[in-house]
Amino acid sequence: MKEREEPVYVGIEEPAEIRRALLESSKSLIKILQQQEMGRQRREQKHRLMRGLKATMKELTRLLAELKSQMPKVRISSLPKKPKPVALLPQKSKIVPKEFKRPEAERPREMQLTEAQKLERELKDIEDKLSKLG
Numbered sequence: 706m707k708e709r710e711e712p713v714y715v716g717i718e719e720p721a722e723i724r725r726a727l728l729e730s731s732k733s734l735i736k737i738l739q740q741q742e743m744g745r746q747r748r749e750q751k752h753r754l755m756r757g758l759k760a761t762m763k764e765l766t767r768l769l770a771e772l773k774s775q776m777p778k779v780r781i782s783s784l785p786k787k788p789k790p791v792a793l794l795p796q797k798s799k800i801v802p803k804e805f806k807r808p809e810a811e812r813p814r815e816m817q818l819t820e821a822q823k824l825e826r827e828l829k830d831i832e833d834k835l836s837k838l839g
Contacts, residue, residue, distance in 0.1 A: 725838050728831050735828045742821050 717723060 721838055728835050732828060732831045735824050739824045
């Protein structure tokens with residue numbers, strides 16, 4: 706027959722100090738996780754802004770090509786040597802530039818906020834427990 710093993714209990718010296726040390730290490734771990742989350746959010750924002758910049762540059766390149774195609778083809782050697790007075794130049798219709806729209810800052814996703822909020826809540830709980838201990 707098998708003997709039933711009895712659980713072994715060990716006394717812990719200074720349990721309050723050990724608990725305090727565990728809570729403080731949990732607190733520092735949560736702060737590290739918060740910093741990591743903020744870094745991830747910054748990277749995502751950077752990627753979004755870079756995609757927007759690339760799209761804007763593509764649009765500018767297209768508009769510049771369109772402008773060049775509409776400009777008259779003139780050889781430099783056929784241009785007159787003496788410039789004409791500015792007042793005698795014929796007036797042409799002005800080209801109105803397209804209004805530049807600055808992309809609005811996107812709101813972070815709720816999931817990202819909830820992750821940061823969870824970490825903040827855990828940090829607050831640990832700080833409360835630490836204050837109760839001493």
